[in-house]
Amino acid sequence: MDLLINGDNHTVDVAPDTPLLWVLRDNLNLTGTKFGCGIAACGACTAHLNGQAVRTCVLPVSAAQGQAITTIEGLAQGDELHAVQQAWIDEQVPQCGYCQSGMLMAAASLLAGNAAPTDADIDAAMTNICRCGTYQRVRAGIHRAAKVLQSRAPALPNTAAGGES
Numbered sequence: 001m002d003l004l005i006n007g008d009n010h011t012v013d014v015a016p017d018t019p020l021l022w023v024l025r026d027n028l029n030l031t032g033t034k035f036g037c038g039i040a041a042c043g044a045c046t047a048h049l050n051g052q053a054v055r056t057c058v059l060p061v062s063a064a065q066g067q068a069i070t071t072i073e074g075l076a077q078g079d080e081l082h083a084v085q086q087a088w089i090d091e092q093v094p095q096c097g098y099c100q101s102g103m104l105m106a107a108a109s110l111l112a113g114n115a116a117p118t119d120a121d122i123d124a125a126m127t128n129i130c131r132c133g134t135y136q137r138v139r140a141g142i143h144r145a146a147k148v149l150q151s152r153a154p155a156l157p158n159t160a161a162g163g164e165s
């Protein structure tokens with residue numbers, strides 16, 4: 001089975017119903033994605049499928065074939081951290097860290113679809129579970145990353161005055 005992960009092609013010999021998380025961790029040694037509950041409840045195993053957050057413990061690998069898979073190992077662009085990763089450092093979000101790669105992937109997906117999430121948006125989207133109770137700092141990290149991403153966004157053309165004069 002051929003998989004596109006973090007921009008690289010990988011071929012794995014696994015049963016089609018194997019959870020993607022098993023393939024990432026056991027076949028490909030991409031151990032940044034964590035196993036927590038195994039039943040889609042905790043979010044520790046969150047990665048992206050075509051930019052959308054998915055819980056890989058319940059996603060058959062066959063469903064990821066031909067899709068762009070991104071794991072925490074592929075979230076940074078070369079040496080440049082993703083805005084959520086930098087914000088997590090600046091806000092000192094992690095405690096034990098176990099849940100945090102899943103948190104980061106969920107946060108990055110949220111911000112890709114909602115540039116300025118409210119606390120309510122964050123609470124609705126971030127259903128990941130943290131044993132250490134970092135939820136307040138996760139919120140702070142997402143708000144910080146949102147501001148950074150907005151400051152980088154190109155200015156929209158001004159069409160309010162009826163276009164070109």
Ligand code: FES
Pocket residue numbers: 034035036037038039040041042043044045046055056057058
């Ligand atoms: S390990 Fe996948 S949601 Fe908990």
Ligand code: FES
Pocket residue numbers: 094095096097098099100129130131132133134
């Ligand atoms: S930081 Fe420890 S489980 Fe979340």
